[in-house]
Amino acid sequence: MVARAIDLDHVRRSRRLIAILVDRFGVSHFLEGRGPGRVSMRACDDAVALACAWIERRTGRSVAPFIEELMRRDLNKLLRQRIAEGAACLKR
Numbered sequence: 115m116v117a118r119a120i121d122l123d124h125v126r127r128s129r130r131l132i133a134i135l136v137d138r139f140g141v142s143h144f145l146e147g148r149g150p151g152r153v154s155m156r157a158c159d160d161a162v163a164l165a166c167a168w169i170e171r172r173t174g175r176s177v178a179p180f181i182e183e184l185m186r187r188d189l190n191k192l193l194r195q196r197i198a199e200g201a202a203c204l205k206r
Contacts, residue, residue: 124169124177128185131165132192141196144189158189 136144144161146152162185166177 118180121175121178121181123173124175124181125184127169127172128165128177128181129188131168132161132185132189135161135165136189136192136196141193144193153190153193158186158193161189162186 139161144153144157146154162182165185166182169177
């Protein structure tokens with residue numbers, strides 16, 4: 115079994131960036147209009163792509179697919195937490 119190397123700098127940057135993006139855009143940006151609490155995969159994918167581009171530009175190294183998946187999970191977890199706390203406003 116081959117162990118994969120994890121770029122901890124990318125992990126650290128990704129966690130900070132995901133939180134910044136949620137704070138900047140607001141939880142409602144990541145929700146679909148069809149119902150309360152429905153997370154838009156398109157908005158999440160756009161946020162992950164933006165974070166990856168920023169990390170690549172700052173570090174000069176490409177972001178591994180494993181880190182991208184980690185970002186998606188962190189974003190989904192953060193959104194669900196904020197929705198449960200009542201931070202989400204529905205789009206109207």
